[in-house]
Amino acid sequence: MQKLLELYKQWAGAEPARVEKLPVAGSNRDYYRLAATDGSTVVGVVGTSRDENHAFIYLTNHFAKRRLPVPAVLAVSDDELRYLQTDLGSVSLFDAIAGGRAAGGRYTVKEKELLIRTIRELPNFQVRGARDLDFSNCYPQPEFDEDSVLFDLNYFKYCFLKAADLDFHELKLEANFRLFAKDLTSEPCDSFLYRDFQARNVMLDDAGNPYFIDYQGGRKGPYYYDLASFLWQASAKYSHKLRRELVAEYYQSLKNYVEVPSVRHFVNRLSLFVLFRTLQVLGAYGFRGYFERKKHFIDSIPPAIQNLRELLELDCFPYPYMVDMLRRLTELPQFARIEQPALSRADGYRTAGSNVYEAHPQDGPATFSKYDGKGPLVVRVFSFSFRNGIPEDESGNGGGYVFDCRGTHNPGRYEPYKKLTGLDEPVIRFLEDDGEILAFLDSVYELADAHVDRYMQRGFTDLMFSFGCTGGQHRSVYSAQHLAEHIHGKFGIEVRICHREQDICLTLK
Known part of the structure; x- marks a missing residue:
């Protein structure tokens, strides 16, 4: 020190x-x-x-x-x-998405956006990072090869299989291991293999942009490995739907840096690395848990076994003895089947196009409103209770939108949420997992995007959106907050938020 x-x-x-x-x-x-x-x-x-x-x-x-x-x-x-x-600060991606893990894999829209940002940046790091890199400086070895694969597979065999007390034929398993190792290393790849790409090793700045750390174990190798390592981390509890979305995001981003294989080939290769990574992780959990008696690793084994169980259901691996042995492993009584969390119906956000009406020359010159070209647009967004009336437009324009949120599922009906608001994480998770509010907001975003875009072009200075529900506490607050953040994030303009019944006012600049 x-x-x-x-x-x-x-x-x-x-x-x-x-x-x-x-x-x-x-x-x-x-x-x-x-x-x-x-x-x-x-x-x-x-x-x-x-x-x-x-x-x-x-x-x-x-x-x-x-x-x-x-x-x-x-x-x-x-x-x-x-x-x-x-110093990159103290907020890691792991910390930022902790709520989704705690909720059994029910990730909010904001948490998903952080995951998407991270997964889109990964190919840039892997491909551009490998250019002109002297891999002889890597530790403990410069390249992903058959020997390193066999080392990890045998680590799984001795630290997990034998500790689980499962009978198996060692020579038959070894033959399949060698075939598996050959297949994993059969495709030439010049990318940088991070090796320990996980949410703990991604730091976030104030804007939510990812920064990468702890890559000192990296080496030359296939890019599939890091994607498998990140998305099939057992404790993350990503739903099947979310994994598919993130794999698609990665694949599209990868196209910006290298010539990509067909989707079919990519998915088949990825499946091999997911299986390999799962066995590798189980080997580590076996050593840390069974031998070092660390509770965290013992608790991590059931979800990792569940990952393995789901992989084997694909029935696409050409290693008959190894697959049979792994199926018997998942059926052992100490690895009882665990229930998967309900899948969220959140599909993300759509945005409207930016087609703007242009007059025909025969129509002659247009006349304009007295409000044209006055200055930068400021958007005001309100949440309110219909019991107390619709918020007044104090700008004098007398325009804007009022949306009724009462057609969506109301968390206020349930005791755990009665004292919370649409700004609180349990309510956010309830609404997004249910999905009705997201479908509702899809239409709102499309309408709002076109209107904000047009107002900015014309130099209008004020636009108002209001969301009402029964008590002005849950659905309207959630909707107003998310529309405000959506407009601010997309257009970079000032947005003033007023949750009237909660006596909360904020400004996004």
């Missing part, structure tokens, strides 16, 4: 005003947040492996040259056991 402080002093010209030790998961490195007197912070890292640290430092500098979203290395000790990097 003292040597880290000396490195900071050499770099900053003064000792840190404050030092905070940061929590770590499975890393053998120690992390510290070092603050200067002006409040600015950096992260200091103390490692035990020079080679591992060297890999991170080399990769980070390489990725930074490629303008990829990674921290910057600021200073490095001579022995490379300590270094300073920019």
